[in-house]
Amino acid sequence: MNDDTDGKNEKPRLRAVDGGLADQEARQARARILSEALPYMRRFADQTFVIKYGGHAMGSEELADDFARDVVLLKQVGVNPVVVHGGGPQIGAMLDRLKVQSSFVDGLRVTDAATVEIVEMVLAGSINKQVVTAINRAGGTAIGISGKDGNLIEARKLRRTVKDPGSNIEKILDLGFVGEPSHVNPAVLDALRATKVIPVIAPIGVGEHGETYNINADTAAGAIAGALGATKLIMLTDVPGVLDKSGQLIPSMTQKEALVSLGDGTISGGMIPKLETCLSALRAGVKAAHILDGRVPHVLLLEVFTEQGVGTMIGATRPPAAS
Ligand SMILES: Nc1ncnc2c1ncn2[C@@H]1O[C@H](COP(=O)(O)OP(=O)(O)O)[C@@H](O)[C@H]1O
Numbered sequence: 032m033n034d035d036t037d038g039k040n041e042k043p044r045l046r047a048v049d050g051g052l053a054d055q056e057a058r059q060a061r062a063r064i065l066s067e068a069l070p071y072m073r074r075f076a077d078q079t080f081v082i083k084y085g086g087h088a089m090g091s092e093e094l095a096d097d098f099a100r101d102v103v104l105l106k107q108v109g110v111n112p113v114v115v116h117g118g119g120p121q122i123g124a125m126l127d128r129l130k131v132q133s134s135f136v137d138g139l140r141v142t143d144a145a146t147v148e149i150v151e152m153v154l155a156g157s158i159n160k161q162v163v164t165a166i167n168r169a170g171g172t173a174i175g176i177s178g179k180d181g182n183l184i185e186a187r188k189l190r191r192t193v194k195d196p197g198s199n200i201e202k203i204l205d206l207g208f209v210g211e212p213s214h215v216n217p218a219v220l221d222a223l224r225a226t227k228v229i230p231v232i233a234p235i236g237v238g239e240h241g242e243t244y245n246i247n248a249d250t251a252a253g254a255i256a257g258a259l260g261a262t263k264l265i266m267l268t269d270v271p272g273v274l275d276k277s278g279q280l281i282p283s284m285t286q287k288e289a290l291v292s293l294g295d296g297t298i299s300g301g302m303i304p305k306l307e308t309c310l311s312a313l314r315a316g317v318k319a320a321h322i323l324d325g326r327v328p329h330v331l332l333l334e335v336f337t338e339q340g341v342g343t344m345i346g347a348t349r350p351p352a353a354s
């Protein structure tokens with residue numbers, strides 16, 4: 032049935048008469064983009080993409096709006112987008128305002144009892160609602176939850192060990208209330224899947240005794256992607272992708288290459304949990320992991336709906352466009 036019969040819902044028409052060369056080229060470019068994108072839309076309909084939206088990628092309001100529009104568009108073409116957000120820089124700013132010292136070990140924030148309260152306040156409070164609002168303003172229906180809601184992310188204290196370079200003896204590092212997911216209960220996300228709701232998740236975990244754990248957002252996104260059997264895990268950050276030792280973008284990496292780069296000093300800081308997460312998500316059955324530059328407008332659409340893609344893809348080669 033055509034509900035446009037009264038003309039009210041008609042989209043604006045291109046003026047056909049002033050079809051100069053530039054106009055015709057622009058139309059052909061649009062047609063090319065569409066013909067490239069449509070097969071991917073069909074291919075990815077009904078598939079789950081877990082999208083990790085990093086604190087560094089939330090640069091400006093304009094970028095946040097572009098991100099929100101892309102997520103809404105994915106939902107509209109039948110993809111099941113699940114957003115997991117970070118907020119490291121925003122937590123840092125709040126800790127500074129409150130004059131609470133903070134330090135990182137291998138990209139993870141050492142989190143004492145006072146810090147975990149602030150982390151939860153920033154992540155599950157302000158950042159979560161900012162992302163929800165941006166998606167809703169873009170025409171979607173987002174609902175914000177933390178890993179505590181519906182027991183989504185059950186967590187335990189993260190155990191990290193380091194080798195003492197002098198004695199070669201392994202030491203256990205105490206990172207306080209830094210957690211790792213022990214179990215993901217996707218029931219709440221499964222219930223939303225067939226609805227128009229887009230879930231937006233803050234990476235907070237709940238411990239056995241109800242305690243709050245600060246979970247690196249990459250780690251949380253990877254665990255959720257694995258539990259949902261996602262097709263893609265997509266990480267938005269503030270670099271073009273994984274860079275080699277000379278600072279050049281690595282467009283794709285096998286799992287083995289990613290593992291080597293973690294051990295040979297190519298990867299440091301926040302890229303460590305990101306790449307480790309990609310590898311564990313792939314081991315859990317996720318088909319491909321992507322690390323993208325969230326500062327590029329509409330980077331999600333460029334990755335998902337173009338043949339070349341952007342950023343670094345780990346663990347799979349991009350399949351040819353379906354006919
Ligand atoms: N080989 C590498 N390629 C790309 N980024 C790297 C690499 N090694 C370290 N990094 C650092 O990892 C950072 C991304 O991690 P992080 O700051 O945690 O981002 P986010 O907040 O988006 O999760 C980059 O800004 C960069 O400084």
Ligand SMILES: CC(=O)N[C@@H](CCC(=O)OP(=O)(O)O)C(=O)O
Nearest residue numbers: 085086117118119139140247248
């Ligand atoms: C344990 C740990 O480090 N947790 C992170 C959680 C936020 C996060 O991961 O945010 P980004 O993705 O923006 O870095 C933190 O406290 O900063």
